[in-house]
Amino acid sequence: MTSLKRSLATDPLASNIASKVFVRSTRSGKVQKITRELYLRQDIPCSSRICTSCLKDAPQDASGNVAPFILSEKPPGTKKFPTGHYLVPDTNALLNAMDLFEQKSGFYDVIILQTVLEELRNRSLPLYNRLIGLTKSEDKHFYVFFNEFRLETYVVRQKGESINDRNDRAVRAAVRWYDTHLNTSVKQGGHTQNRPAIIMLSDDKDNLRNAKAESLNASSLKDYVAGLDDADRLLDMISASQRGQESRALAAEQLYPDYLSLSRMSTGIRNGTLHQGIFNVSPYNYLEGSVRVPAFDKSLLILGRENSNRAVQDDVVIVEILPKSQWRAPSTKIVEEETLNRNENADAEDGAGESVMTEQERRALQAEVKRSHAKQTEGRSQPTARVVGVIKRNWRQYVGHVDSTSSSKAKQSKRQQTVFLIPMDKRVPKIRLRSRQVDEIIGKRVLVTIDSWDQDSRYPVGHFVRSLGGLETKEAETEALLLEYDVQYRPFPKGVLDCLPQEGHDWRVPSDPNNAGWVGRKDLRDLSICSIDPVGCQDIDDALHARPLPNGNYEVGVHIADVSHFVKPNTAMDTEASTRGTTVYLVDKRIDMLPMLLGTDLCSLKPHVERYAFSSIWEITKEAEVVSCNFTKSVIRSKEAFSYEQAQLRIDDEAQTDELTQGMRALLMLSKKLKQKRMDAGALNLASPEVRVQTESETSDPVDVKTKELLDTNSLVEEFMLLANISVAGKIYESFPQTAMLRRHAAPPRTNFEELASQLKVKRGMELRTDSSKALAESLDQCADAKEPFFNTLVRILATRCMMSAEYFCSGTQSYPEFRHYGLASEIYTHFTSPIRRYADLAAHRQLAAAIGYEQLGISLHSKARLEGVCKNINVRHRNAQMAGRASIEYYVGQALKGRVMEEDGFVMKVFSNGFVVFVPRFGIEGLIRLADLATPEPESVFDAEEYVLRTSGSRNINVELFQKVVVRISDVKEESTGKRKIKLELVKS
DSSP states (O other), X not given: OOOOOOOOTTXXXXXXXXXXXXXXEOTTSOEEEEEEEEEOBSOOOOOBTTOSHHHHHOOBOTTSOBOOOOBOSSOOOXXXXXXXXXXXXXXXXXXXXXXXXXXTTSOXXXXXXXXXXXXXXXXXXXXXXXXXXHHTOTTTOEEEEOGGGBTTTOOOOOTTOOHHHHHHHHHHHHHHHHHHHHHHHHHHTTOOSOOOEEEXXXXXXXXXXXXXXXXXXXXXXXHHHHTSTTHHHHHXXXXXXXXXXXXOOTTOOOOSOOOOOHHHHHHHHHHTSEEEEEEEEOSSBTTEEEEOOTTOSSOEEEEHHHHHTTOOTTOEEEEEEOOGGGOBOXXXXXXXXXXXXXXXXXXXXXXXXXXXXXXXXXXHHHHHHHHHTSGGGTTOOBOBXXXXXXXXXXXXXXXXXXXXXXXXXXXXXXXXXEEEEEESSTTSOOEEEEESOHHHHTTEEEEEEXXXXXXXOSSOEEEEEEEEEETTOHHHHHHHHHHHTTOOOSOOOHHHHTTSOTTGGGOOOOSOTTSGGGTTEEEOTTSOOEEEESTTOOSOOEEEEEEEOTTSOEEEEEEEEOGGGTSOTTSHHHHHHHXXXXXXXXXXXXXOSSOHHIIIIISSOOBTSEEEEEEEEEEXXXXXXXEEEEEEEEEEEBSEEEEHHHHHHHHHOTTOOSHHHHHHHHHHHHHHHHHHHHHHHTOOOOOOOOEEEEEOXXXXXXXXXXXXXXXXXXXXXXXXXXXXXXXXXXXXXXXXXXXXXXXXXXXXXXXXXXXXXXXXXXXXXXOOOOSSHHHHHHHHHHOOOTTOTHHHHHHHHHHHTTSOXXXXXXXXXXXXXXXXXXXXXXXXXXXXXXXXXXXXXXXXXXXXXXXXXXXXXXXXXXXXXXXXXXXXXXXXXXXXXXXXXXXXXXXXXXXXXTTOOEEEEEEEEEEETTEEEEEETTTTEEEXXXXXXXXXXXXXXXXXXXXXXXXXXXXXXXEEXXXXXXXXXXXXXXXXXXXXXXXXXXXXXX
């Protein structure tokens, strides 16, 4: 192939063409040079409403309209710039102070340069997404200026110049152009008013110095914020590392070891001397972390602050294995930071007397080391390691409360005070804050961000973002858990709402079958279809029907809301849904993935109204063998919307013999046979503590807690949803073998079950076999106690915690054997049946529609890389939604029991050397009972780790064994460490 290069010598527009040269290596190892031409323009507008010249030259759309200009004619001013100003932040400013730019009290009329936007995207995708959100806000007036394509603002990288320096120079060039351009435009337009100033914001000292040398208006974040009306509050939000307030004396002691260089870490990973994984902190011992890596069957233990080396929960770290002589058994002791390090002085910084570990922490670790050398821990040791680098900081915004005893500063002062923020998540260390608002935020739930964790500080340093409200107030606690689990709970933006049908709630399925909406759809309105859901369900995703066929078989249909008819690919609504990933269900509210108009009305398969659906219809024998399966878009009219309880009563009522009831009875009969086939194939019947909080209808205040009762109708719906998901998975994989949206559940490593298997063998003489899912299912069935029926449920709860998490994936990223869903014993699986509340199901709908020839598949669902990104996001969103739901139940259970004291049966599910964990089935809760909670003074204790027995003597004599049934007194208490109201358990009888 011949490469032709166009000569620019005679091109009159050659001055408007620039080149970028890239060098990359190919898969074969060759180096390839790539040259790209940039066509520089002069019609990219400044978007200021005071500019008349840009208005004349601005590009027009197909209708001849010019996009509305964004920057205000009279922007707000400050003390230094009273006539108004436009802000031009560099990347550094946005990385360190995105919270500031989101404030309503300031930071309006901001010019976001293309250079900065692209650099921010490469540095932090979450911050980039937040900035994109600001550019869509109609109130904030954020304008993206494509300076890299404007002739006057494009800069060429000079020889020997770093990319960072070139980008800084591009920012200054854009500031200079705006300044000159607006000055000229105002004069030409005959305006007499003063034009807005152009201010560059940066915390980069070199960039600020160069800007001032070029006579540009430039300011650091601190200096700019100091001139705003709300300065005291906003100054607290500036990154502590940028304020310079956490700088220390040169002689300050280095508490933590240096991280290895990136090249050394890369070399170590390649040759197997170093390993990469995600850092996790034990919920019972904050000084013990772990990292799971492929090279070891067991997790690597990280013991002590020095070995964890500033890693925070969920950070991606590089670890080095310690010598075998230092390997230890996992801790059997409860170690809580609030107990060891109570009343620490947050001002004890500057290297003065601070060490990486307190004396109490050192003693706690030494006690563990002595225990690990005892004979009874032989054979239980695990490899230990130390953190030598952090590849990715997964820091987020953290919710907590200020420790009122942590500051040594005098109260009632507007001077900055140094305090500790105690995060709600016990796995996250205390965070040092400096704030002028300490008196106002004590007793409040507050949101903070970690800025840095230097080697000479025992704790990370952060800054205050905002207050959520008083501790224990329903509004503050609900928002806190949404923020903790990164739930997208803000109202849907206008762009998303604009995608909704203009008819609103008046939208109807077209009455004329010749209408375009009926094309390719089957009319199933005459079928006796019904839905079965929890009480009060409004977003009805699925409905079912069954009817006998002349040959003695049954026709069974699962009909799913046709969400893909309303949510089209690559629209604002589709983007929002993919970002949210899932609907989040809390006790008192639902955070929807889709706007309510769709979720609870137009898509919802409500009774007695016609709705678009996507139907899966089988012919099934009386023995639940599938003869055939067909998929079709359809129109249905559900005959009834049952709750599980109502459906069960209808089925059990022998007087009911109508077609709908007979169909439900057929569904129930077939579902039992389908379930038995799954169990015979090795599907697992696991368990998790599930309770339902009853709330007062007007105020949503909790009034009672009840254990969820599972009926046959629950299983009926579950079995046919599983059948639909499995059937669809096979179809879309057949059509799109590289890009099918599937869901897998990996087999857990055998080491995951070692502890539970040992416990069952020692305490009950039972064998837990884990060589296959069928062997595990059979052995779980045998873990029964005739005297205590709940024992089997307890074992299943513990077994569930040994499992891997199921995950969405793109079929082209795994080999077929890895598709298997271990828990369901299915070779292939997807999610199809809940598109109103799960984005994965919506993607599967689009793929299935293309597979049956209903419509073309969008480009985004043909891209393996794009789908991998979608899967990564929805996996995180799905897990976060589950945890947020559990946290909501935990909070409301605490509120329901507030002020009440009662005694209930419980079961010991974990034993430590200084306490034990009890599970209370009545409320689905588990609580920690420490030795100190048993009596005063704290009793002496002897812990037998091999027999899982804790014996106490002295002030109280008891024996506590694993799986033992006990009686506990339940009350509520406000937990000092997290500020949350928690259930307190006291041992009454063992």
